Amino acid sequence: MIERTSLSLTFIKRLRRDGNFPRAVPLGDRRIGFLEHEVSDWVASRVAMRPAA
Template structure:
């Protein structure tokens, strides 16, 4: 894969946890509650996440926090 193509990039559960500053347990809990991007199954016990969906989720949290702060 070339760095400049438009294909989605996958990140591991560990990477998604690092990106969000959440524990793996919290990422999995949020997934189960439908509060985190869906995982892409890669094998029997392996999943990954689409990097852009995780970064969009992070940005949505930032926007929500700023919106609350601005309303106060």
Template sequence: MSTRILRFKQLRERVPFSRMHIDRLEKAGKFPKRVRIGENSVGWLENEVEAWIASRAAARQPPGHEPGATPS
């Protein structure tokens, strides 16, 4: 099974964070690590980015259960 490598522009279409914010998340272990694809080029594995997005969606609170929400 092969996976695509996303360059930064493609990554930004899926995760609208700045390069600096992505760097911080990576260093904190909260975002998939980049892979070197050339002397001056990096990318991110598409399947890892998609799994990260799915984990963020799964971690959401159900509607009405946000902190500070009042019960109906």
């Protein structure tokens, strides 16, 4: 998700810890993934929060 959001891994971990990022999907031993549509929705919600120019 680093490429998709341009956020650092540390920041994504902080957002997840605080419940402000889509929930991870366990994929295997020490591996997680995210549902693309949930991340897209999250990005869209961030865009909607930006102030009008």
